[in-house]
Amino acid sequence: MYLIALNPNGKKVVNLKAENLVLSLYLRPNTGVTAMRKIEMVDLKVQYQKIKPSIDCAIQEVVDSAAFINGLPVKEFAAELETYLHVKHVIPCANGTDALQIAMMALDLQPGDEVICPSFTYYATVEVIALLKLNPVFVDVNPYTFTIECPEIERAITPKTKAIVPVHLYGQTVEMEPLLALANSSSIPLIEDNAQGIGGNYIFPDGTEKKTGAMGTIGCTSFFPSKNLGCYGDGGAINTNDTETADKIRMIANHGQKERYYHELIGVNSRLDTIQAAILRVKLNHLDEYITARRQAADFYDEAFSNHPKITVPQRAVYGYHVFHQYTLIVQENRDGLVKYLQAYSIPAMIYYPIPCHQQQAFIGRGRVVGDMKNTMWLSDHVISLPMHTELDKEQLIYIAETVLNFFKD
Numbered sequence: 001m002y003l004i005a006l007n008p009n010g011k012k013v014v015n016l017k018a019e020n021l022v023l024s025l026y027l028r029p030n031t032g033v034t035a036m037r038k039i040e041m042v043d044l045k046v047q048y049q050k051i052k053p054s055i056d057c058a059i060q061e062v063v064d065s066a067a068f069i070n071g072l073p074v075k076e077f078a079a080e081l082e083t084y085l086h087v088k089h090v091i092p093c094a095n096g097t098d099a100l101q102i103a104m105m106a107l108d109l110q111p112g113d114e115v116i117c118p119s120f121t122y123y124a125t126v127e128v129i130a131l132l133k134l135n136p137v138f139v140d141v142n143p144y145t146f147t148i149e150c151p152e153i154e155r156a157i158t159p160k161t162k163a164i165v166p167v168h169l170y171g172q173t174v175e176m177e178p179l180l181a182l183a184n185s186s187s188i189p190l191i192e193d194n195a196q197g198i199g200g201n202y203i204f205p206d207g208t209e210k211k212t213g214a215m216g217t218i219g220c221t222s223f224f225p226s227k228n229l230g231c232y233g234d235g236g237a238i239n240t241n242d243t244e245t246a247d248k249i250r251m252i253a254n255h256g257q258k259e260r261y262y263h264e265l266i267g268v269n270s271r272l273d274t275i276q277a278a279i280l281r282v283k284l285n286h287l288d289e290y291i292t293a294r295r296q297a298a299d300f301y302d303e304a305f306s307n308h309p310k311i312t313v314p315q316r317a318v319y320g321y322h323v324f325h326q327y328t329l330i331v332q333e334n335r336d337g338l339v340k341y342l343q344a345y346s347i348p349a350m351i352y353y354p355i356p357c358h359q360q361q362a363f364i365g366r367g368r369v370v371g372d373m374k375n376t377m378w379l380s381d382h383v384i385s386l387p388m389h390t391e392l393d394k395e396q397l398i399y400i401a402e403t404v405l406n407f408f409k410d
């Protein structure tokens with residue numbers, strides 16, 4: 001099938017669709033035809049090609065060693081991530097959802113205990129709370145930073161509150177200093193959901209910086225392939241500076257045993273595969289450079305869309321370093337029309353997330369909602385995430401930006 005459309009520059013764009021292949025061609029006057037690389041939401045293929053020799057070698061070493069479970073790269077990666085995050089203990093596990101679950105188990109939370117969390121987040125954050133028969137208490141987010149903040153959290157606290165889960169959503173750092181003060185004064189542990197925030201930091205009023213995930217009682221992250229530090233399958237990690245808590249986390253992630261076949265606790269089986277750890281060791285070396293590439297793409301988008309009356313670009317909180325896991329716009333009108341329009345031009349776009357967690361079917365009759373959730377509801381209807389990854393080139397960015405702007409001109 002041929003799809004011929006005029007892009008905003010008046011250049012013809014030809015989308016050739018055959019099976020799963022979509023090839024977009026620019027027809028440039030005078031210069032002939034060149035192919036633009038297919039735009040992906042996340043381009044892991046091209047990213048892999050650039051580090052292929054080191055990745056292939058790392059995988060081969062694991063296969064040769066046959067130490068598929070708890071091989072040396074798992075310990076090495078944990079130590080390297082400890083250095084990167086400036087934390088005492090990193091405990092790798094099977095995925096980010098397990099990381100959150102194990103963190104809550106390690107804090108000895110009991111059925112009926114309340115856990116304060118955003119509703120505007122990925123479902124896994126709140127799912128584990130309910131799974132452990134804890135009571136999620138949903139608070140609204142700041143409409144510009146997309147994250148939860150102190151006044152609302154304070155309002156949600158009761159004597160039953162046993163944990164707070166701030167989420168560094170889209171790579172935006174939660175405003176941590178007031179939250180740490182609140183957690184401290186009320187003796188409520190913080191579990192940072194750092195699945196989208198790894199590599200980011202928080203700048204304290206006195207100028208000191210700390211990595212996201214490394215400020216709360218426990219930090220949790222995910223190495224799902226599309227995350228900023230992604231492996232080639234599932235993976236996750238839990239970190240803490242408290243040695244006692246770290247020991248408990250290690251035990252819980254390993255069937256509640258310290259010594260093999262002597263089970264002290266009810267735990268789970270949650271491990272990071274050696275192959276994934278070997279891959280992550282290679283990719284951790286590139287994390288900062290990947291974040292720079294994401295921020296450069298974000299800079300380009302910002303420049304294209306700021307001052308547009310119908311588009312709000314993602315705020316970059318002054319107290320943090322945004323790692324742009326997602327680049328999420330707020331559009332005033334016809335968000336769903338924009339998604340379809342972009343699709344027609346072979347540009348993927350995603351809605352993170354269309355239904356707030358407190359309104360998910362599974363949460364009917366569960367949890368407690370604090371306040372009117374006005375921002376959460378509004379954002380769910382108005383956010384759109386554009387392609388964001390480490391391999392976006394200028395041509396693709398121009399094409400995406402022009403197409404978005406053209407939609408609002410039509």
Ligand SMILES: *Cc1c(COP(=O)(O)O)cnc(C)c1O
Binds near residue numbers: 096125193196234
């Ligand atoms: C991805 C993600 C998780 C879960 O991670 P998995 O590795 O997919 O289990 C949890 N919270 C947030 C905010 C996430 O983005």
